[in-house]
Amino acid sequence: MSVARMLTGDRPTGRLHLGHYVGSIVNRVRLHQRYESFFIIADLHMLTTRNRREDIDQVSRNARDMVTDILAAGVDPARATFYLQSAIPEVGDLNTLLQNLVTVPRLERVPSLKEMARDSGKEEMPYGLLGYPVLQAADILCVKGQVVPVGKDNAAHVEVTREIARRFNHLYGEVFPVPELIPSDTPSLVGTDGQHKMSKSRGNSILLSDDPETVRRTVMGMYTDPNRVRADVPGTVEGNPVFAYHDAFNPDREQVADLKGRYRAGRVGDVEVKEKLVVALNRFLDPIRERRARIEADRGLVDQLIVEGTERTRREVRQTVVEVRRAMGLTGAYQQVRRRAERSRRLPTAST
Template identity: 65%
Template sequence: MADRKKRLLTGDRPTGKLHLGHYVGTLANRVKLQQQYECYFIIADLHMLTTKNTPDDIKASCENACHVVLDAIAAGIDPYKATFYLQSAIPEVCEMNTLFQNLITVPRLERIPSLKEMAASAGRAEMPYGLLGYPVLQAADVLCVKSECVPVGKDNLAHLELTREIARKFNSLYGEVFPIPESLEGEVGTLVGTDGKAKMSKSLNNAIYLSDDAQTVAKKVKGMFTDEKRVHADIPGTVEGNPVFIYHDAFNPNKEEIADLQERYRKGTVGDVEVKEKLTIALNNFLDPMRERRAKFESEKGLLEEFIVEGSAKVREEVKQTVFEMRKAMGLASVWNRMRRKVEKRQKKQQKQNQE
């Protein structure tokens, strides 16, 4: 149909609650895109295993998956229109991963720069086989639901390009099964952490979470890094690169207030206390609507799990059909069917002989 929405796939690993950095980097964009696309959100617990695979990590992923869904809903994703699903609940995607592995070479995977960075950030001296194949499993994720669009930042363009290569090679070898997914490149922002030293991260304990209450936000803002050279309020301070003002620009809609604070900060006529107090107000005003949506969905026990389970069941039926089309195109189904028919013919012949 001409008015059919294109299908979009994106998602998160279930490693914990989402924070303001996630909102700036991905969630805000997803909320906008859901109006234009049929959205599928993968909870990528198999990808999580490349860096977090202890029994405790896996056990925690159940609760974390619900956190991911709840944070997305709180941010504005409509759970009755979007589809959330658990990657490990779709075993057929592992079969697709196996079939795709033979369409790509190890040197091609080794040229993807982000894999080495991921291994280093996870403290891995050597790259696990699963991490090297991470982009191939990503290709299976994208293509299993025949996604036509994938939102990516510059860091992940290489991953999507590999998916496109795999889809083209499969279609060329075996016949047209997959659409060639397009990238949706947008401004994928990053947000410095409250410590001012690195981008906001769960592991660095420098994050303000979407689920933090007002008091927690106030406490974290109070302890934020500012201009380390400014030991007194009457000393002119630096606005550029100052985390407190970065947060003001990102989350405070009152541009006149920001401009006034910046001017007085540069002159040394406003203290960090006032700047932070106004940031606390702005952040809590920003998070309050999310808190209301969160409370609504969190209060219904089992509802988040229901979104995931029903979404996973829906996706699995689609992926079964995709795998059927793959096997048929490759000829794998006919190999098995020829063998099975010969065995059936032989068994019928033996049965007839025994009856005689």
């Protein structure tokens, strides 16, 4: 019995951070041992919000950093296929064939698209961003992905994929599996500013590649309870990002419970709470740093993984597009015209 396929990935906009880890990477590390796993480096999706030449020029470096981060987090390179989306033009072909299976009003109901436009400073919705879920459907269906791990922000996108797959199969025959969503059980991680989701562009993130001193400096500057002016003032734990990070990354549950109790009672200062968070985060990141060092010492490894994975994936996608065109009858239309043209060339020309 064949192993089910998983499709997951990220846009190559820079190094990954703790928000990526809790929102998706920890799930991928667990799942990639169970499924045949494809990791997309989604640079075409990046163009929907970052399409300046200087952004595009950073893709190759960001792609290497992204793959390095994922491997350092615990993904086994022998059990993962990494590929660069823009190096597989057939994905664009499939996107074109699928885009008529969904309506504009349906896409406008995807809640995260307006948020993405707003966060990238777009006053109006670009056509490509509105079609983001369709291209994402092409990404998933081009490798016949059967499972997709998602955070809450992407669940609505993948639901569009499921609808497109069902619609295609109904119209043209069973070609695509209808992918299942595997939701993350961890909510999105608030940034160190306590105001927004963690994001590289907002400067409120802790990177998986940060060194211990950078982590310490960032944590000591974190937002806490704004109403707490002294250590003996009872503080609020709920919504406090320092405690959200303790919950996510500090395995010493007794220590976390003690800190929360004393914080609410006004018997511990922010400095002590943050110092203990620094220790917990660096303990969490140390194994990732060690794996990163080994990966970076193996020169050319990441580039080789991307090239081999892209070539393998392109072979898969070419076959899928052939099946799609055949199911839709598009190959037959051209063959009919071609046969007529060949017959006409065999006929003798009329004498004058």
